[in-house]
Amino acid sequence: MTDYASRRAAVARTVAEAGHKNLLVSDLKNIRYLTGFSGSNAAVLLNADGAATIVTDGRYDTQVHQETASGPASPLDIIISRDLFGELTRVAGDAGYAIEPGLSVGEARTLGDPAILAGAVESARLVKDAAELDALREAGRLADTVFTEFLAAGGIRAGLxxxxxxxxxxxxxxxxxxxxxxxxTILASGENAAKPHAGVSRDVIVPGLVTIDFGVWLDGYASDQTRTVCVGEPDALSRELYDLVHRSFSAGTDAVRPGAGLFAIDKVCRDIIADAGYGEYFVHSTGHGVGLDVHEGPNAASRTDESETLVAGETLTIEPGVYLPGKTGVRIENTYIVTDDGAETVNPSTTELQVV
Known part of the structure; x- marks a missing residue:
């Protein structure tokens, strides 16, 4: 079972070190991380000594009692009320609280413009525990297996x-x-594949490259992967672009290990594409973490501080791409778990070009 009490205690130490008595947690993913509660309306007051109170409304009375866990070292009190912030303001009393930056300016002003404490929970979420890693493996395995079966069944073909x-x-x-x-889901054929976030259109799939970027939620955790396939035999440009992106992708995956610099990983991928003359067409970062959010820290990008390095237990996608406006595009993506001596993919299907 997940030890939510220990998670709360770890974040509480960060709150105390920042000089606050309490942290008002409003981000629902952070609330799930700290308590196990997965409902759509809640707030948590985390005390610097590890004690916590969660408030949610009557729709979730049964659910919050079933999903949350507590222990003597870090008790969790439950309040059922529609007035989330009012109840937690009362509990905090004169000690007050800091808030997360995601709270709207309007809501913050109604609370008296309290201090903002950024990253207290997110920093704890960076390194996943064993239960989280298992959840990520299962989410990745499910999506990857289904996609393989989908391709084998003719799910991508001209005319659809x-x-x-x-x-x-x-x-x-x-x-x-x-x-x-x-x-x-992103499923983009022909010229649409030149748009990294093309989404899905009513256009007919045509011969050539098709990019499919997809993912699932499973037990609260996300998967994220991208495959580019070719409908019919690839022409010279399609083959050139795919081989280039695959070389960049392979170099990036080889670089994922504890101690590796996130800026350096991005640069490894980016330099290969730039050296081939397509640098201006790689228009996004190389990777991001995956967990309770499908996009979370850490980030491998050209703007990442060069001192930031990977730690075992973190996750990172590797997803270089090249997008030629009016022509086509390619992206390949896997999600990796950083292990003690390298990396483990949660998307084991082939990344070689598949012709369908």
Whole structure:
């Protein structure tokens, strides 16, 4: 079972070190991390000594008692009320609280403009515990397996519309047990593939490259992967771009290990593409963490501080891409768990170009 009490105690130490008596937690993913509660309306007051109070409304009375866990070292009190912040302001009393930066300016002003404490929970979330890593492996395995079956069944073929193919994939993911989609599926054919976040259109899939970026939620944790396949035999440009992106991807994956610099990982991938003359068409960062959020820290990007390095237990995607406006695009992506001596992918299917 997940030790939520220890998680709260660890974050409470950060709150105390920052000089605050309490932290008002409003981000729902952070609340789930600290308590196990997965409802859509809640707030938590975390005391610097590790004690905590969660407030949610009557719709979740049964759920919050079932999902939350507490222990003598870090007790969790439950209040059922619609007045989340009012109840927690009362509990905090004269000690007051700091808030997370995600709280809106309007809400913060109604609370008296308290101090902002950024990253207290997110920094704890960076290194995943064993239960989290298992959840990430299961989410990745489910999505990867379903996608392999989807391709084998002819899910991508000329004549289908992008939206028809995406609907088929999404149905298969849900039927296999996914709790939901971790983001809107991208399935882009032809010129649409030149848009990194093209989404899904009603356009008909045409011969050539098709990029599919997809993921699921499973037990609260996300998966994220991208495959680019080719409908019919690739022409010279398609083959050139795919081989280039695959070389960049492979170099990036080889660089993932404890102590590796995040800026350096991005640079390894980016330099290969730039040296081939396509640097201006790699328009996003190389990677990000995956966990309770599908996009979270750490980040491998050209703007990342060069001192930031990977630690065992963190996650990172490697996802270089090249996008030629009016022509086509390629992206390849896996999610990796940083191990003691390297990295483990949660998306084991082939990254070689598949012709369908």
């Amino acid at each position: 519309t992008e939206i028809e193919a995406a609907a088929d994939l999404e149905h298969r993911l849900r039927a296999a047990g996914a709790d939901g989609l971790s983001f809107d």
